[in-house]
Amino acid sequence: MENSGADILAAQGWRIKQNPSAEEGGRALRLPPGATLLDLACGTGEMLCTWSRDHGVTGTGVDISTNHIERARARAVELGVAGNVTFVHGDAAGFVAAEKVDVAACIGATWIGQGVAGTVELLGRSLRPGGLMLIGEPFWREDPPDEAAVRGSHAEQRSDFADLPGLVGSFGELGWDLVEMVLADEDSWDRYVAAQWLTVRTWLDENPGDELAARFREELDTAPLNHVRYGRRYLGWGVFALKKR
Template identity: 70%
Template sequence: MDLPRNFTIRERGHRIHNPFDSGKLATLGAALRLPPGARLLDLACGSGEMLCTWARDHRVTGTGVDISTVFLRQAETRAAELGVTDRVEFVHGDASGHVADTPVDVAACVGATWIGDGVPGTVALLRRSLRPGGIMLVGEPYWRREPTDQTVVEACHATTRDDFLPLPETLERFAELGTDVVEMVLADQGSWDRYVAAQWLNLRRWLDRNPDDELHDELRAELDTAPVRHVRYQREYLGWGVFALMDR
């Protein structure tokens, strides 16, 4: 059980596997005003940057769950670098079926709502681990601009324009699920660039080192088109944010 190799090649150098930079992640952590000792569960935690930095900065504790062995090794290394190995742990597993043994103060799925087959299922999954009065964190794309045609939709990694909603409708959907939106921090074009453009350097260095790998031609073709696709479509049309929710 692991992520496909092309995904880890593309994002191996990342600490944050979504279009947040470290400043936005810190802003979110401060905005939540978590007390020392608050317990977090981070489903699809990637390389664990949220848990590790918040454990350092806010003295929270937590568990991260992810399917990627590569990213979990990076998470454990990061925890050691920041001196928080006594406050965080990382579990290799399928986040879609993970429920905390003891209810937590914050249950998060930041940018991986496919683990619940979409936002409603992910919110339902997070609720199973959350204490009464706790906070859910959901990271989700939204349309910054209405896509003009199917080419734009597919270039933004969607199948149909209904895969994502504009920002107001995204917030309305959370309300329909019985939650209050109590905070949000949104990506901007600069943080999108840092997430996506960093992948191009990862790809190029991997291509130079692995000319005979079976994935070489596929990833070479991706790098040929990715920069223009990003600036023409994703950077202009697709937003992304983390939304803090509390049950009504």
């Protein structure tokens, strides 16, 4: 499988596409059938595919990983929505839809715009007037007390994330109204990260001689403890729906 180790590492990072907030967010937004969606850094396409199946959404997902795009296309076939969704292999940074869409989303990958502000600006280029923007972003539930807590919560430095009031306030400063949000709780965090641990362990069992095996072994040795000690307490996650003022 091409770049199998790198793809698993990406899944261990912030490509949070199969998170519990995405499914709940689809219901909360009450998307009309036929709504068009652009999903930048779409990962394995789970959100776009399930929303197409459950809400009649059509649209396009873009991701730089060939492995993710292959899996997204397979998932579309599996859910019977291959005729309604398209997956494009390419760099989501700078990608603008040829036609304006009803919903423009970036869930857990705001690095494509070098942060929230740049990602909001990028998504806005593809959004029709009156359309809905979806941003998925981590935030500090509590101020991490030290460097160990910061790094144990998947951050390089405390300033990587805002707290929830700071994040919500930034949307207004950028000229957008927050009209809905779905936040993960501790249990949904557990379900998400535990699935990653199982994925990594399965890969290690199947690829013991791979050059990246030692790297993933180290990840599995530390990730569960970091989660229960730091991430579960200090790090929050949400999907935020915005409309232009």
